[in-house]
Amino acid sequence: MFLTATGVQFLCRRRPVRQIFMPGSGSTILSMAGITMAVAIPSPTILFAAALFREAAKDWANLAA
Incomplete structure (x- = not known):
């Protein structure tokens, strides 16, 4: 699960909130x-x-907030 969380964070670094x-x-x-x-x-x-x-x-929601 840690790898999933890390991957999501790298994918969403510079994306707008809607795309997250x-x-x-x-x-x-x-x-x-x-x-x-x-x-x-x-x-x-x-x-x-x-x-x-x-x-x-969960990680996508945390990054968007």
């Missing part, structure tokens, strides 16, 4: 879908992917 919020929103939606799938289909891989999307969404 759009991928952050998408990551939040993918994270929630992944958590729903992980509950329905017990899969650690899906749960791990959902956690990475959540981390990316």
Whole structure:
């Protein structure tokens, strides 16, 4: 998850706020879908992917604020 956070910070360094919020929103939606799938289909891989999307969404929101 640290690598995800670092990658998001490098990608968003000089972008306007609007360009930061759009991928952050998408990551939040993918994270929630992944958590729903992980509950329905017990899969650690899906749960791990959902956690990475959540981390990316959190970092995009922190950088935009």
